[in-house]
Amino acid sequence: MPALVALAVLGAGAAYAVVTRPQDAGPATVLDQAASDWRVIEGDLGFAVVQMGSQIEGGFSDWTTVIAFDPDSGTGEVRVTINMDSVTIGTVTDQAKGSDFFDVATNPTAVFAGAIRPEGEGYVAEGPLTLRGQETPVTLPFTLQIDDAGVARMQGQAVMDRRDWQIGAGYADESTVGFEVQLTVALTAER
Secondary structure (H helix, E strand, O other), rough: OOOOOOOOOOOOOOOOEEEEEOOOOOOOOOOOOOOOEEEEEEEEEEEEEEEOEEEEEEEEOOOEEEEEEOOOOEEEEEEEEHHHHEEEEOEOOOHHHHHOOOOOOOOEEEEEEEEEEOOOEEEEEEEEEEEEOEEEEEEEEEEEEEEEOOOOEEEEEEEEEHHHHHOOOOOOOOOOOOEEEEEEEEEEEEE
């Protein structure tokens, strides 16, 4: 079933940080690990969508994130690469990977590349998300706390429309598959 990719945003210091979410059993291909200034202690990259009137939840287990962030200005850049084969969404995982939805065989990764800026009492990551060969702007509001010990905690939520990436294009009626996808990101990382 439809799901959208998420992005993980956290950082401290003006240096680049690379965060990799450990991969659970599942995808045959795993994204390459990168040198890291941050180590993810725990994290979730999830989504929810309504299918046949009931909310179902899913997520991704394999992604990498590269962040440049200046805590003084609250600005930076983020690039997230997601292994689309790592998606799970209950009993419809295989269908979600198929050509009607993520088309993983043709589009094995999704990429978000955006700018980070302060907004209100939190932050926003904003930029294009390339998924299924379609590029659409995404805005993810998030909170970020970095304690004195160098542990960063990030939480973000966004609502997206699966039709922006032609996901489930054959399901034009929301009574079968909802248009709205709720994205949730939560990470804890340390230097």
